[in-house]
Amino acid sequence: MRAKLSGLVLEFGKIVKRGLEKQKMLAWQYNAVGVSDAITMGGEGMRYSLQSRDLIADSIETVTCAQHHDANISIPGCDKNMPGVVMAAARHNRPFIMIYGGTIRKxxxxxxxxxxxxxxxxxxxxxxxxxxxxxxxxxxxxxxxxxxxxxxxxxxACPGAGACGGMYTANTMATAIESMGLTLPGSSSYPALSPEKARECERAAEVIKTTMEQDIRPRDLLTKESFENALVITMILGG
Known part of the structure; x- marks a missing residue:
């Protein structure tokens, strides 16, 4: 299901790119590495899952800063690459939006x-x-x-693309990041194959333009209060 999500995320990127071009901006789509916990579960591959977030953060920071990008829209779909893109955003501190790839439908x-x-x-x-x-x-x-x-x-049980269809780490992490203000409202709730998720990708171009015009940066949002919001929502969901 996550392999299918990877292909879908590429399509989401194309939607975002078209939206940015409509806003008269230049869009550059590129990829980062990713480990599928579903495939590696119980094997040697799981040793590489957690550390992959650092590779993701390094790669996004490197491309964004080296190529002088004005902003970044990241589309992760798992519990390691979501922290990875947020870590990168905190480092490069350019206007940023995360689009959660979305959960699988029941x-x-x-x-x-x-x-x-x-x-x-x-x-x-x-x-x-x-x-x-x-x-x-x-x-x-x-x-x-x-x-x-x-x-x-x-x-x-898993009828299409998407992250694990339960309140596990992927959906929990997406919810926490949304509560910190780093995604559009509703991003953590829209299934991967829903019309709402595609519309979110379309809207991201308009919103990233606004963040650039108003100079809203990740570190402006990553405050003590926003982390407390994330902690509260995580405890509520886990309780």
Whole structure:
């Protein structure tokens, strides 16, 4: 699902670029590295996930400052690259907007006759491992084996692109960053494949122009009060 999100983020970048050109500005789209926690989970690759945020911050700071960019719009989609782009923004301190790539939509299982998501998979995997997953306990699944249920969840729990569809680190981080004022309102709530997310990308060009005209910079927003806002919203969501 995150591999699909990477491709979608490239499309979001094209929308932003077209919007900037409509505002009579020159847009330069470039990429940074990224580690998919979903792919590396439980393996050697996880050793590189946390440190990737520093590579991301370094690369964005380097390009922005070396090429004398007037502003930066970053489109991350995971819990490591979001801090990475914010760290870069705090360093280069040019007008900045983050656009969250967006969460995945929930799925629907015809076999279970209910909504499912990645959390359903985690719970089912645990029950399957301990031999406590019983298909007959789910509506519409009479006569099905636990293997049938697992297969059905694999096919329907993650129906498209997006970050993990639960209040995990990606969506939590996006919410915290939005509460700090570094995104447009609603950025953390719009699913990746929603019309609202595409409209957010379109609007970002107009807003970044305003931040440039009014000289609004990341360090103006990264205050003690904004960090306290982020802490409060994180505790509320986690509570």
């Amino acid at each position: 799925g629907y299982s015809n076999l279970l006759e209910r909504d499912v998501n990645v959390s359903t998979c985690y719970e089912a995997a645990g029950a399957f491992s301990y031999g406590t997953l019983r298909a007959k306990t789910d509506p519409g699944a009479a006569g099905r084996t636990p293997g049938d249920v697992m297969s059905d969840l694999e096919q329907h």
